[in-house]
Amino acid sequence: MDAKEHTYTNVTIEALKLLFNLIFNSTNVQEILLKTSCLQCLIERIKNYSDDIPYEIMLFDTRIVFLITALNIATRQIIKTELNGDKCLVKLLENITSREEKSHIIKEGNVILLCEMLKALFNLYMNSDNTTEDVKNDLVLTLRRLLLSKCEKEDDFHSNIANLLMVMPYDCYSVMIPLSKEKHKQIYQNKDMSAIYVLLKFLDRRLDNKNDLIGNLAPVVTTLIRMVKAERLIRKYTRLQILPPLRDVMHRPEEGTTLRAKLCKLLTSPVVEVRDLVAEFLFILCKENVARMVKYTGYGNAAGMFANKGLLGSSRKKLTYSSESEDSETEEYLKHKEQINPVTGCFEHPKPNPLEGMSEEQKEYEALQLVGLVDKLTREGVVHPCRIGDDGRPKPIEHVLELQEELPKQQYTRQDSDSD
Incomplete structure (x- = not known):
């Protein structure tokens, strides 16, 4: 030059x-x-x-x-x-x-x-x-x-x-996800998932960064949501990476350092934008099946999303996903299934009945005391009891005794198919 x-x-x-x-x-x-x-x-x-x-x-x-x-x-x-x-x-x-x-x-x-x-x-x-x-x-x-x-x-x-x-x-x-005849770890149903794997590793690193949750997580989670919606094989591969067949039933879903645990922690995050994005992502990985979401995240973690989407009632619409099975229930899960608390999402030892040994009069007295305390908290604005409306969303009640009228309808049941 x-x-x-x-x-x-x-x-x-x-x-x-x-x-x-x-x-x-x-x-x-x-x-x-x-x-x-x-x-x-x-x-x-x-x-x-x-x-x-x-x-x-x-x-x-x-x-x-x-x-x-x-x-x-x-x-x-x-x-x-x-x-x-x-x-x-x-x-x-x-x-x-x-x-x-x-x-x-x-x-x-x-x-x-x-x-x-x-x-x-x-x-x-x-x-x-x-x-x-x-x-x-x-x-x-x-x-x-x-x-x-x-x-x-x-x-x-x-x-x-x-x-x-x-x-x-x-x-x-x-x-x-191009076709590939090579044999390596990231081949799934003859498709090369290496790029999806890199994005998931990037998500994992971003989940460890507690600063600016929206800026760090919203773009990559949104990208993954779009991908798992668009491509069935991307969804199935991503689910295996984040929600593999459930073997650890002794710990809460949010405990640990796995991708599943890190994402479940955010389901109760005060940062609403991140909480809702993560919930949507996990829900799609669960094929928008309430029972499966409860199985992998715990009802307590997912309740907010269920309420927002109107999924708490029994009349929710069934969505169409591929019927092909993506996994079967593991021996560990089947062994402890009856002792898994759906609210916490993990195994719990049987607890003694707190009413055992009480007379009927004592039980009635304790029940009335509880009603009185809840009513007081409601009147003072500390809590706001709700019932589940026909649209599957919580509806405020005027008096705590209204809860008794529709008690059977409010119970969580595993009415959704839990097969994959």
Whole structure:
């Protein structure tokens, strides 16, 4: 590179940095940009990158695309529809991925560049459904290759991949599980589940991070929900990883370090957005079967979701899932089935009857005392007793004695088939 070319390159890089800062700090610049040819020239340069294009040029070009599409929503449609900017970014992503695969590990610098591209594409594809199926299938295939690549700064990389997968159409997820004749651990029914396995390992790591639960967990859980909804084999494989045949019946579902335990802990989280997402994810893995959800998570953990969805009554609608069995009840589960408390979801030793040895008069006295205490707590607003309405949701009662009228209907029964 001669001195003149080197000077031009340095000037270009500094100009890009300045433009990036102006866009970031000024709403006027964000709006004026649409009245210039800046975006058109930017996308045109990205389309015509040569093999020796400086790294910083690519980095700041891509960062500007990400920033302007994040701060000015109107630019998304212009870049995507009028300038075909998404297609050139997808092509660039494919080219870099192909080059990096030869070196066996993606270096930190290229991880940063790829992350900027993934973020820009996320903005362009968010709430967008007018892109051709071939382009999105190619993109999902590239994302799969990136998931399976060795790289530095792995957590950030996988986070951005999961974010972009979240806005892909349902019918693209089949690309994530290609047919394979190889024999390795992640082959399931002749499909290569390696990419799904990587996403589940990423979820496992994120579950260990207690900071910013929504930001850390919502994207990857949402992505997995979409995948298990879209592809039956992804759901079955994911269920085997998270809810394998139940053998440990001596501990509560939320106890331990397994994926199942970590997710069950979040079913009672005060962070409502995460709690509801996790509940939805586990419920789909259970084929939206209440009895199976109780079996794997415990009624106490899942009660909130059942109430929100109106699943506490006996008239809930049956949903259609494949009837093929996914597992059978284990010997451990069958051996202790009658002693498993459905509320806690684990084995409990028989407890002595607290009413044993009492006369009928003493039992009646204790019952009246209990009614009086509950009534007092209700009047003082400490608790609010409910009964289950016809829609399967809790309904407030006016007096505690109303509970007695429909007591038989309120009992939890294993009326749902527990077969898989």
